[in-house]
Each structure stands twice: as C-alpha cells, then as structure tokens.
Amino acid sequence: MGVAESRLSFRSSLLALLKKPANPExxxxxxxxxxxxxxxxxxxxxxxxRQFCEGEEFSQLxxxxxxxxxxxxxxxxxxKKRNYIEAKKPWVLNSARILTRxxxxxxxxxxxxxxxxxxxxxxxxxxxxxxxxxxxVSSFYPDFDLPSEDSLLSALLNSVFxxxxxxxxxxxxMSADGEKIWSSGLVFQKLGNPPSYDHQSHQLTxxxxxxxxxxxxxxxxxxxxxxxxxEHILTLNDRNTNIRLICSxxxxxxxxxxxxxxxxxxxxxxxxRRYSALFLLQLIxxxxxxxxxxxxxxxxxxxxxxxxxxxxxxxxxxxxISLPLKNSSSLISVFQSxxxxxxxxxxxxxLLLTNHFRFANELGKLPFLIELISSLLYIFINYDSDxxxxxxxxxxxxxxxxxxxxxxxxxxxxxxxxxxxxxxxxTSQKFPIYELNITNYILLTLIIHINDGHHSQHxxxxxxxxxxxxxxxxxxxxxxxxxxxxxxxxxxxxLFLKKSNAVLSRRLLSGLLIIISRNLDxxxxxxxxxxxxxxxxxxxxTWTNEDFDESLRNYKSGHPEFTESDLVWxxxxxxxxxxxxxxxxxxxxxxKSLLMDPLNIQSLEVEPCYVDxxxxxxxxxxxxxxxITLGQCSSNASVALSPxxxxxxxxxxxxxxxxxxxxxxxxxxxxxxxx
Numbered sequence: 112m113g114v115a116e117s118r119l120s121f122r123s124s125l126l127a128l129l130k131k132p133a134n135p136e137x138x139x140x141x142x143x144x145x146x147x148x149x150x151x152x153x154x155x156x157x158x159x160x161r162q163f164c165e166g167e168e169f170s171q172l173x174x175x176x177x178x179x180x181x182x183x184x185x186x187x188x189x190x191k192k193r194n195y196i197e198a199k200k201p202w203v204l205n206s207a208r209i210l211t212r213x214x215x216x217x218x219x220x221x222x223x224x225x226x227x228x229x230x231x232x233x234x235x236x237x238x239x240x241x242x243x244x245x246x247x248v249s250s251f252y253p254d255f256d257l258p259s260e261d262s263l264l265s266a267l268l269n270s271v272f273x274x275x276x277x278x279x280x281x282x283x284x285m286s287a288d289g290e291k292i293w294s295s296g297l298v299f300q301k302l303g304n305p306p307s308y309d310h311q312s313h314q315l316t317x318x319x320x321x322x323x324x325x326x327x328x329x330x331x332x333x334x335x336x337x338x339x340x341x342e343h344i345l346t347l348n349d350r351n352t353n354i355r356l357i358c359s360x361x362x363x364x365x366x367x368x369x370x371x372x373x374x375x376x377x378x379x380x381x382x383x384r385r386y387s388a389l390f391l392l393q394l395i396x397x398x399x400x401x402x403x404x405x406x407x408x409x410x411x412x413x414x415x416x417x418x419x420x421x422x423x424x425x426x427x428x429x430x431x432i433s434l435p436l437k438n439s440s441s442l443i444s445v446f447q448s449x450x451x452x453x454x455x456x457x458x459x460x461x462l463l464l465t466n467h468f469r470f471a472n473e474l475g476k477l478p479f480l481i482e483l484i485s486s487l488l489y490i491f492i493n494y495d496s497d498x499x500x501x502x503x504x505x506x507x508x509x510x511x512x513x514x515x516x517x518x519x520x521x522x523x524x525x526x527x528x529x530x531x532x533x534x535x536x537x538t539s540q541k542f543p544i545y546e547l548n549i550t551n552y553i554l555l556t557l558i559i560h561i562n563d564g565h566h567s568q569h570x571x572x573x574x575x576x577x578x579x580x581x582x583x584x585x586x587x588x589x590x591x592x593x594x595x596x597x598x599x600x601x602x603x604x605x606l607f608l609k610k611s612n613a614v615l616s617r618r619l620l621s622g623l624l625i626i627i628s629r630n631l632d633x634x635x636x637x638x639x640x641x642x643x644x645x646x647x648x649x650x651x652x653t654w655t656n657e658d659f660d661e662s663l664r665n666y667k668s669g670h671p672e673f674t675e676s677d678l679v680w681x682x683x684x685x686x687x688x689x690x691x692x693x694x695x696x697x698x699x700x701x702x703k704s705l706l707m708d709p710l711n712i713q714s715l716e717v718e719p720c721y722v723d724x725x726x727x728x729x730x731x732x733x734x735x736x737x738x739i740t741l742g743q744c745s746s747n748a749s750v751a752l753s754p755x756x757x758x759x760x761x762x763x764x765x766x767x768x769x770x771x772x773x774x775x776x777x778x779x780x781x782x783x784x785x786x
Contacts, residue, residue, distance in 0.1 A: 121146050122154040125209075129163050129171045135250050138178055142202040148316060151208040157757035160213060164220040170245070173226060176213060177242040178251070179206035180267055184235075185252045187270035187277075196279040203274065204313060207320040214323045215758045218330040231264040231340075238263040264343055271317060272352050275359070281314045282306055292355055293387075296362030296427075297420045308379065314363075315383040322390050322740070323754045329737060329762045336762075338397060345394070345403045353411040357391070364388035365459060366427045388455040389740055395462055396736060398729035413467055421473040424463065429479055431456035432509075433486040435493070454739055457490070457508040458732060464515040465724040471515065475522050481529055481549060487513045488553055495565050503566065504735050510570040511722050517574055518719035523550055523581040551586055554578050558592040562599070572596075572615045573720045579622025580719055583629045590637055593623060594644050601651040607666045607673070613684050620689045621717045624696070628706040628715070638696065645697040652694050659685050689715065738763060 121144040128137055163172040186203040189195050217223040230238060235258040242248060258266035276291045278284045283304035293314055295302045306314070325344070328336040364387045394408040415421065431452050463470040474480055490509035494502045516522055531552035547555065554575060561571045575596075579585075585593070599605060600616035607613075627634045645652065654662070663681055667673040692711060699705055706712070722728070741755060741763060 117145060118150050118154060120144070121150065125155065126159070128175055129168055132171065135247060138175075138246075138251070142182065142205050144205065145201065146205065146208070147312075148208055148211075148319070151205075151212050152754075155212050157216070160216045161220070164216050164223040169223065169226075172213070172223075173230075174242070174245050176210065176217070176227070177230070177238070178246070178248070179210045180263070181239065181242060181248070181252065182206040183274065184258060184266055184270045185255060187273045188256065188258070190274070190277055196277060200280060200313075203280075204316055207316050211316075211320045211323045211754050215326065215329075215755050218327050219758045224330070231262065231267070233263050235260060235263055235266050264340065265347070268344055268347055271321060272347065272349075272356065275314065275317050276352075276355055281310050281317065283310065292362070293359035294362040294367050296366030296423065297358045297415070298354070298417075299358065299362075311383055312379050315379055315386065318383065318386045318390055319754065322386055322393075325390075325393060326737075326740075326755065329741070329755060329760045330758075331761065333734070333762060338400070339402065341393065341397055342400045342402045345397070345400060345405075345407050347407070350411070353407055357408060357412055360387045360391035361424070361459075364391060365431075365456060366423065385455075388459070389736060392455065392458055392462075392736055393733070395466075396458075396729055396732045398726055398733050409466060415467070416469065418473060421467075421470055422477060425470070425474060425477055425483075426479075428456050428460045429477075429483050429486070432460065432490070433479075433482060436482075436486045436489045453490075454505055454508075454735075457505060457512065458736070461508050461512050461515075461722075462724075464512055465722050471519060471522075474516065475519070475525055480522070481526060484513070484516065484526065484549075484553070487516075488556060491567070491571075492556065492560055495560070495567050504738075506567060507570065508732075510567055510574065511728075514570065514574045514577060514720065515722045517553075517577045517581075518721050520581040520719070523578060526550055527582065547586060547589075550578060550582055551584070551589055554582070555586075555589045555592060558589065558596055562592060562595055569611060569615065572619065576615065576618035576622050576717075577719045579619065579626060580717060582626055584633065585623070585626045585637060587636060587640060590640055593619070594641070594647055597623070598647040601648055603650075603662055603666060606651070607663070607670075607681070610677070610680060610684075613681065617684070617688050618717055618720070620693060621715045624689060624692065624706065625715050625717075628712055631706060642697050648693065648697075652690060652697065654690075656685065734762070 121141065124137060124141050124144070127133065128141060163169060182202050183206055186195075186199055189199075214227070217227045230241070233241065239257055258269075260266040260269060275281055275293075278286045278291065281293070282291055283306060285304040287303065290299050290302050290304075292299050292302070293306060293311075295305065325341045327340055328338060331337060364384055367384075395406070395412065397406065400406060434453065474483070477483070487509045491506050491513060494506035494509070496502050496506065527548050527550040529549045531547045531549050557571045557575050557578075561568045561575070565571075575593075597616065597619050600612055600619065605612055606616060627637050650658075650662075660682065663678055667678060692705070692714070696705055741760065
C-alpha cells in the first residue's frame with residue numbers, strides 16, 4: 112500500500128470507528144497505521160469533529176478518546192518489557208496525535224467539555240471499568256496493573272512525562288541513565304548519544320499533546336479560567352522528573368536554539384523549540400495556583416546554582432535579545448524569524464531576573480552586559496506602541512528587564528565607567544553620544560522618549576528614577592530634559608490624575624537632589640541651572656499647604672471620581688514630598704549647605720523600584736503567552752502547527768492575520784497606561 116492509500120485508509124477506518132460500534136480489531140488497525148502529525152490534522156476535518164462532539168455519535172468519540180488515553184498509560188507501564196517500546200511505538204504516537212486533534216474540540220463544546228473533565232477526574236479503576244463496559248479491551252491491555260494515582264489525569268501526566276524520556280522513543284537507545292535528556296546545555300554540557308531526527312519528531316508529538324491538554328483556558332472567559340489541569344502538573348513533585356523536564360525544555364528552547372542556522376534547515380526542530388518554550392513558560396507563569404502552595408517547576412528552576420549554567424543561559428538569551436539591534440546584518444534578517452523567538456526569550460529572561468536571586472548578579476560578570484542593556488533599550492524604545500498587542504508586549508517586557516537590571520547599584524556603577532560609544536549601533540541619533548557615559552546615555556534616551564509622549568511613560572519613569580538614585584553625576588544636557596519631565600508631573604492636571612504620577616514625581620525629584628548632594632563641588636552648575644529655571648516648577652513649588660488644599664478641592668469639584676480618601680492621600684503626599692526642600696534650594700544663596708544637612712540627605716533616601724513579580728504580572732504574561740500561541744492559529748499557519756485552528760476560542764478574538772491577534776481589554780488595563 113502506498114503512502115496516499117495508507118492515509119486514506121486511516122481516514123476511512125477512523126471515521127468508521129466513530130460512526131458505529133466497532134470491534135477491537137478496527138482499533139488495532141487505526142493505531143498501527145503509519146502516519147505523521149500532518150496526516151491526522153489534514154485528514155480529520157473540524158466540521159466532522161464538531162458533528163461527533165454534538166451528535167448522536169458522541170459515545171463512539173468518547174470511547175476513542177478513552178482508548179487513546181489508556182494506550183499512553185499502558186505503554187509507559189510496560190516500557191521495560193523487551194522490544195515493547197519499538198513494537199508499540201505507533202500505538203502511543205497515534206494515540207497522542209488523535210488526542211491532540213480532538214481535545215480542543217472537546218473543550219469547545221459544553222457537552223463534551225463536561226464529559227472530558229469528569230472522566231479525567233475519575234480514579235483509574237473507575238475510568239478503566241467505564242471504558243471496559245463499552246468495549247472489550249482485553250486484547251489491548253493484557254496483564255495490566257492499574258495505576259495507583261488518585262485520578263486518571265495524574266496517571267496520564269505521570270505516564271506522558273515518563274514517556275518523554277524513554278530511550279528508543281524520545282532518546283537514543285544508547286542514552287546513559289545520567290543523560291536522559293532531550294538536548295545538551297544546562298547541567299549536561301555534551302550528550303554522548305544525542306536524540307536523532309525521529310526522536311525529536313516524537314518529542315514534538317508529545318509536547319504538542321501536553322500543550323493542547325493544558326489549553327482549556329482558551330475556551331473560557333478571562334475572569335473564570337480553570338487552570339486545574341495545568342496546576343495538576345505542578346503537583347507531580349518528582350525532583351528527577353522536574354530536573355529533566357526543565358533542562359530538556361530550557362536547552363531545547365533557549366540554549367540550542369542559539370545555533371539558529373542548523374535548526375532553520377530542520378523545520379521539526381524549529382517547531383519543537385517553539386512548543387518547548389511555550390510549555391515551559393506556561394508552567395512557570397501560572398497565576399495564583401489554587402491547589403498547590405509551591406510551583407514545583409519554578410522552585411526547581413530557582414535552585415539552579417552553578418555559575419556556568421547561569422552564564423550559559425544569559426549568553427544564549429542575549430543572542431536572541433540582541434537580534435533586533437543587529438538587524439543591519441542581511442544574513443540575520445533573511446534567516447532569523449523576528450518576533451516569535453524574541454518574545455519567548457524576553458519572557459524567560461524577565462522570569463530569571465525576578466525569580467532567581469543569583470542570575471542578575473552573574474550578569475555583572477559577563478563581557479556583553481553593555482550590549483545586552485543596549486539591546487533591551489533598543490527594544491523598549493523602538494517597539495513601544497499601543498497599536499499592536501505583540502510589539503507593545505515586547506516593549507513592556509524589555510522595559511521590565513531594564514528596570515530590574517538598573518535597580519542594581521553595582522551594575523549602574525559598572526556601566527557608568529564605560530563610554531556611550533561602546534553602545535553600537537546607537538539606539539538614537541537625536542543627540543551626540545561622545546559626551547556621555549553609558550548611564551547618562553540611557554538616562555537621556557529614556558527622558559526624551561517620555562517627553563515625546565510615548566506609550567510606556569510610567570515604566571520609563573521608573574527606570575529613570577532607578578538610574579538617578581544610583582548615579583553621581585548629571586550632564587547639563589540631560590538636566591534640561593529632566594527639568595521638563597519633572598515640571599510636567601508638577602502640573603495639577605497631571606499630578607492629580609493618578610496617584611502613581613504623584614509617586615513618580617517624588618521619586619524623580621528625590622533622585623535629582625540625591626545626585627546633587629553626592630558631588631556638591633562639581634554639581635554647582637546644576638544648582639545654578641535649577642535656579643534659572645525655577646519658574647518651570649510653578650505653581651507647585653510656590654504652594655503652601657493651604658494653596659495645595661485649595662487646588663485639590665477645586666480639582667475634586669470637577670472630578671466626581673476623586674474621593675475623600677484621595678484627598679487625604681494627597682495631603683499626606685504633599686507633607687512628605689521634597690517640594691519644600693526644592694523651594695529652599697531655589698531661593699537660597701548657598702544650596703550646598705542645604706544639601707549637606709544630614710537630616711535633609713536622610714529624607715531623600717528612596718529604595719530602588721524593583722519589579723514586583725505579583726499576580727497582575729503573572730496574569731499579564733500568562734494571557735499573552737496564549738496570545739503568542741494563538742499566533743499560529745491563522746490562515747497562513749501550517750495546519751499541523753495549529754491544534755486550535757478552526758476551534759471557537761473564547762479567551763481572545765482571533766483575526767486571520769497572525770500579526771493582528773489583539774490583546775483583550777483585561778490585558779490593556781494591566782499595561783500601565785498612566786499619562
């Protein structure tokens with residue numbers, strides 16, 4: 112039988128199983144067919160699947176799903192038998208392929224969704240008996256000891272993760288016990304027997320199935336997402352499995368992907384890298400787990416401690432993050448995909464910065480730190496937009512990375528010793544770089560970006576305040592733009608609009624005064640310049656407590672949303688602000704003595720603003736990860752790469768063009784639009 116005839120025979124046999132009660136021999140034929148992932152997707156159409164989910168044939172569809180699930184579990188339980196892995200390989204792979212095709216439609220339909228959730232929650236004993244009551248499976252599973260897990264879902268997940276590291280299926284049959292991992296990199300610098308092309312193909316089949324299995328939130332509303340299946344993975348607290356999983360996914364996604372030319376020639380490797388990255392990030396970013404107190408996957412990642420591993424991670428991520436800044440190279444621009452790899456690399460880099468206490472410290476020891484900061488700055492400035500969900504998200508994540516890096520005093524002091532000319536190619540041509548060190552170059556670039564009215568002004572201001580709090584000098588060309596920025600925040604209509612604006616104005620003013628106090632002899636020109644521009648801080652700098660109260664009440668009368676509690680908060684802010692100190696500095700003949708007062712210096716002390724990896728951030732990243740995943744759900748994407756293509760996704764509205772997948776209103780509310 113030729114390839115075409117085999118595929119058509121598979122389709123006709125599969126449809127026959129679903130249209131009427133079948134014999135065990137019919138299932139044997141379907142699971143023994145020689146097919147690939149593309150065949151299942153191209154030969155089993157969405158309209159047909161929906162009819163089976165909603166129609167009278169649903170019982171046959173449910174039976175097929177049950178058999179596929181138990182095929183996977185039984186395969187893992189018998190993998191130690193001689194020649195079993197090779198003999199039953201088509202069974203487990205075809206089962207995973209069929210489930211990958213069906214599960215999104217099971218989640219989509221209310222009827223089938225309730226059924227699959229209920230069946231996965233059954234104990235293995237009850238689930239097996241239910242299947243056995245509908246079909247004689249004695250020939251499928253001889254001498255089968257049922258799993259001991261509490262639920263079928265736990266048994267399934269345990270089995271899949273064990274299968275992922277089976278020599279002969281996903282790894283070389285020659286793999287030693289100490290190197291049962293998908294690819295070299297973290298922990299395993301070199302594999303003696305790396306997986307073959309076929310092994311990588313099997314890895315892709317399984318990781319795609321896992322992504323589909325956890326995709327239930329795509330068919331729910333944003334505020335009522337049920338993440339129980341994803342959370343269930345986190346309860347599988349097997350240390351060895353977690354280490355293998357994290358190292359395999361990380362090495363496949365971010366370490367070996369740095370060698371992009373060989374992967375480009377192997378489409379399966381490219382797709383495997385993408386699914387591995389998305390699955391790993393989903394496990395790490397899950398917001399507010401309800402059934403587990405500790406994210407075991409994230410906790411294992413935090414325990415990565417070898418300096419060589421952390422530096423390898425940083426080096427590999429840098430190679431992807433730096434690509435936008437290096438796009439002048441025609442070779443890279445032709446062969447390297449642009450935003451897809453960048454989004455995932457930036458997210459993982461951000462997660463390491465905010466969750467791994469040693470990772471940021473290792474960055475300071477790397478020779479490419481300046482180029483890394485320059486690349487993040489370039490992405491933040493050039494991708495900053497509220498028009499496109501994907502570019503705006505990339506800019507935000509890059510900005511958060513910058514904020515976290517530049518909150519470290521030792522890193523700012525380190526790069527302040529370097530000339531801005533080393534940040535090539537320059538990220539802006541609006542001003543000469545030869546007069547500035549790198550710290551002041553970044554400061555000036557960001558302040559100009561804010562004053563130009565770009566989208567992420569609040570985040571840029573936080574980065575600026577971190578730099579100011581840890582710097583010791585400020586060129587006059589930068590001071591001019593900083594005065595413009597602070598004076599904008601001092602305008603009542605801006606200051607009273609949001610409390611965050613008031614907080615930022617205090618941080619920026621404190622940062623400016625701290626810089627002056629650190630080097631009074633050299634910064635006298637700054638004091639002189641401030642006095643010459645004193646009128647630009649009006650009316651705020653001239654207000655007494657009574658004037659401020661009157662202005663507040665005038666604003667409140669015209670803005671019903673402004674409450675009494677807001678009034679109390681702003682009064683407390685004004686009493687603690689540094690405006691009186693600025694007023695004295697502008698009116699005094701000798702500002703140096705004022706800033707030499709220890710009490711004044713102490714009052715200026717403000718902690719750097721670190722990124723708080725809180726629930727809002729987690730939800731924002733989590734939802735954007737599904738948006739990234741659904742970028743494949745388009746008319747231009749290969750069907751085999753889009754398990755959700757053709758399904759009625761409700762979490763997002765999907766457009767046909769992949770670049771136009773919009774962020775939801777919920778996402779927009781989380782993107783810090785302050786001005």
